[in-house]
Amino acid sequence: MDDNKNLFKQIQALYRGLFAFVVAFALIGVGLIAYMNNPQLFTSDITASETEYVPIPEDDSDKIEDGVHVRTGFVEADGLMETVNNCTNCHSSELVLQNRMSKENWIATIRWMQETQNLWDLGGNEEIIVAYLVKNYPVIKKGRRGALTDIEWYDL
Ligand code: HEC
Structure with a gap:
């Protein structure tokens, strides 16, 4: 009996x-595993927890809202940034925006600025800029006016 108890205790x-x-x-x-995932886990790194989070100021100078480049008012399309970078240095983008021209006239305007206003050689960007301008600021063809719609006639 004692032997049994002893054996039981031993097994226990x-x-x-x-x-x-x-x-x-x-x-x-x-x-x-925790240490492998994060070696800093068991070292109290005070500096890390006390370092203030300083958000990097957002650069929104080239922000685009509703398809319009906010800073210049140019519409978003291929060639936008080439145009912004080359055509808003000397005068406001307004001067560009208030004009609508054919391809020939956009090129002529660029040539005129190059000959008289020190506009630089646009190199490979010229084609991109002219394409942008022609696509987004072409001549509006004014023919006969369209039929009137939404007229509210009144009784005499
Ligand atoms: C180096 C300076 C300079 C740059 C860069 C420049 N322009 Fe000009 N641009 C001028 C000057 C100066 C005038 C004349 C401003 C005035 O009449 O008050 C002018 C006038 C204009 C006009 C009005 C022309 C007219 O007949 O009234 C347009 C349109 C124009 N620029 C478009 C552009 C475009 C598009 C670009 C980019 C390719 C551009 N400019 C880049 C100097 C520049």
């Missing part, structure tokens, strides 16, 4: 030991 102790070992092994494993 063995199981406890085994259990403790498994638990310790699991804890070390979890700790190791």
Whole structure:
């Protein structure tokens, strides 16, 4: 009977030991994985937590809202930035926007500025800019006016 009790106690102790070992092994494993994912986990890095977050100021000088480049009023389309960068340095974009021209006349205007106003050689950008201007600021063809719509006639 005593022998049985002893054996039982021994087995119990063995199981406890085994259990403790498994638990310790699991804890070390979890700790190791956590450390591998974040090596700073167990070092109290005060500077990191006290460093204030300073947001980088947003550069919205080329912001586009509703398809319009806000700073200049140019419509968003291929060649926008080439046009912004080359055509708003000397005068306001308004001067460009208030004009609508054919391709020939846009080129002639550029030539005139190059000959008399020190406009630089636009190089490969010229084609891009002219295409942008012709596409977005062409001559509005004014023929006979369109038929009136939405007229509210009144009784005499
Ligand atoms: C180097 C300076 C300079 C640059 C860059 C420049 N312009 Fe001009 N532009 C001028 C000057 C100066 C005038 C005349 C302004 C005035 O009459 O008050 C002018 C006038 C104009 C006019 C009005 C012309 C008219 O007949 O009334 C248009 C349109 C124009 N520019 C378009 C452009 C376009 C498009 C670009 C980009 C390719 C551009 N400009 C880039 C100097 C420049």
